[in-house]
Amino acid sequence: MPTGTAIRDVSQQLFDAAERVLLRGGPNALTSRAVTTEAGCAKGVLHKHFADFDAFLAALVLDRIDRIRTQGENLQGAAGTGTVADNLTKALTDLFGSVAVSIVSLITARDELRTRLHAAGSSGVPVLTEATAMLTSYLAAERELGRIAATADVDTLALTLIGTSHLLFAGRQGDTPATQDVHKIVTSVVADAAR
Structure with a gap:
């Protein structure tokens, strides 16, 4: 240029x-x-x-976290429509089919980046923490609508979905799991809670 x-x-x-x-x-x-x-x-x-490269990386991750929040708003709007499993499958595929798995690897590989993100208000493993919150909010909304059992532990369901999906998507070079593979995991995790 x-x-x-x-x-x-x-x-x-x-x-x-x-x-x-x-x-x-x-x-x-x-x-x-x-x-x-x-x-x-x-x-x-x-x-x-940007002040330095770690400041740039922190801004990159925070920008991607904002995208997760936007995705969460869209998912929240889907509560009560379609099926819970289909909505979760789409959300997880959109999340992990993007750059999220690579961002998580980046965060775990760079101590200074993690420190900056925690100072900016992120907790746990940034990106995964926000993605878990997104699913928890959605599952709570579905519970309020009666599509998830009133006794369902939505926090544990969200953590299980994020962890399992992360493992399914991680380590792949250029190919992503088939939608039916993601759907199979989702239906297994929410089977006892879904109505």
């Missing part, structure tokens, strides 16, 4: 480039040079907008 050319929505361009690098090469491939090269801009662009 020529010097002096304005870049629109620099942060988003850099975040998208970081996702592509992360998906292609994993956490070890993610460097400031790799991100700016992928984004097609000078390395200084990243450092002009």
